[in-house]
Amino acid sequence: xxxxxTGLSALALAGFMLAGAAEAYVSGGHEYNLACNEAGFILSSxxxxxxxxxxxxxxxxxxxxxxxxxxxSCVAFHEVYGTGTWCWAxxxxxxxxxxxxxxxxxxxxxxxxxxxxxxxxCTC
Numbered sequence: 495x496x497x498x499x500t501g502l503s504a505l506a507l508a509g510f511m512l513a514g515a516a517e518a519y520v521s522g523g524h525e526y527n528l529a530c531n532e533a534g535f536i537l538s539s540x541x542x543x544x545x546x547x548x549x550x551x552x553x554x555x556x557x558x559x560x561x562x563x564x565x566x567s568c569v570a571f572h573e574v575y576g577t578g579t580w581c582w583a584x585x586x587x588x589x590x591x592x593x594x595x596x597x598x599x600x601x602x603x604x605x606x607x608x609x610x611x612x613x614x615x616c617t618c
Contacts, residue, residue, distance in 0.1 A: 519537055519601050520601070522597075524541070526562070527540060533565055534563065536561060541559075542557050543560040545557075545574045560573075564613060567613075568613060570589040570591065572594075572596075580616060581617055582613070583617060585599060586598045586599040587601065587618075
């Protein structure tokens with residue numbers, strides 16, 4: 495009986511740990527965590543990412559935790575790529591910049607707040 499209770503306790507603990515794990519958003523092989531604020535969504539890479547900026551002799555590699563800002567007004571911002579736009583459709587959502595696009599296929603933005611749908615009008 496003790497063996498059964500120990501196994502049941504371990505199973506319950508594992509279920510609790512899985513239920514508490516945050517969903518990761520994935521684009522281009524990189525995982526991102528989602529946060530929300532009154533301005534919209536913020537996707538932060540789980541691990542450092544290296545992006546290339548510039549061309550020719552002015553090329554720079556910029557590394558660090560990457561943040562993609564998706565505003566309620568459908569404006570996107572990235573520290574390397576600058577200002578762009580973002581939109582969602584039934585197939586996921588995308589942030590478009592002049593030199594790069596982040597596609598999040600089959601993923602849905604969700605924030606468990608009173609205003610959990612900022613940018614709902616930002617359709618592709």
